[in-house]
Amino acid sequence: MNDQNDPLLLDHEADGIRELDNKLPRWWVWLFYITIIFSAVYLGYYHVFAMGKLSGEEYKVEAAAGEKLKGAAMAKFESTIGTLAPSKESADLNAGRQTFMLLCAPCHRPDGGGLVGPNLCDDYWIHGSNFVDNVKTIWNGVPEKGMITWKTTLNPKQIYDVASFIYTLRGTKPVNPKPPENLTPVRTGPSEYE
Numbered sequence: 001m002n003d004q005n006d007p008l009l010l011d012h013e014a015d016g017i018r019e020l021d022n023k024l025p026r027w028w029v030w031l032f033y034i035t036i037i038f039s040a041v042y043l044g045y046y047h048v049f050a051m052g053k054l055s056g057e058e059y060k061v062e063a064a065a066g067e068k069l070k071g072a073a074m075a076k077f078e079s080t081i082g083t084l085a086p087s088k089e090s091a092d093l094n095a096g097r098q099t100f101m102l103l104c105a106p107c108h109r110p111d112g113g114g115l116v117g118p119n120l121c122d123d124y125w126i127h128g129s130n131f132v133d134n135v136k137t138i139w140n141g142v143p144e145k146g147m148i149t150w151k152t153t154l155n156p157k158q159i160y161d162v163a164s165f166i167y168t169l170r171g172t173k174p175v176n177p178k179p180p181e182n183l184t185p186v187r188t189g190p191s192e193y194e
């Protein structure tokens with residue numbers, strides 16, 4: 001232990017613990033000064049002279065750039081909807097099945113037989129029976145009738161995949177299907193499922 005006469009020893013004591021007034025190491029003191037200088041520069045740069053963007057502002061700029069990219073991708077997809085043909089790739093169909101089971105089955109039933117939403121397996125269609133009609137209906141939705149606009153939730157690829165999956169349901173025989181209420185059968189486009 002240190003000698004009672006140690007010049008560094010302070011004269012207060014708590015429960016027998018005494019304190020040495022050691023000099024701080026120079027590297028530590030310099031680090032401390034540097035943080036003070038840094039804070040002054042930071043304050044001037046970001047707050048006083050507003051030369052740099054604060055993170056909130058940076059976020060807004062990046063989000064706007066992201067929205068622009070997204071808008072361009074959506075517009076590009078929208079312009080090609082009319083030319084789309086259903087995918088037969090199993091990877092696409094599996095991805096579409098997953099989306100369908102997760103988001104669409106609650107209203108259209110897992111087998112597509114219909115519940116709140118109409119039967120997707122029969123020949124009765126409200127908004128056109130061909131693939132392109134389906135993609136458009138999924139993309140835009142029919143909000144006033146309870147079918148959500150999916151373009152804000154799903155990306156173009158997911159919509160294409162789920163529409164391709166629905167296409168495979170045509171002509172299948174779901175158990176206890178929802179009847180076509182007052183609709184006449186329509187088969188616009190090629191009726192591949194005859």
Ligand code: HEC
Nearest residue numbers: 103104107116117118125126127128134137142145146147
């Ligand atoms: C909240 C319930 C609900 C969910 C969830 C839902 N739909 Fe629908 N869907 C409906 C209703 C209701 C209609 C009928 C709209 C009408 O009467 O015009 C419909 C119509 C459709 C049609 C057009 C049917 C026709 O006869 O023209 C397609 C295709 C379709 N939905 C696909 C999907 C897909 C794909 C999903 C999942 C991404 C989905 N729906 C999720 C309620 C739903």
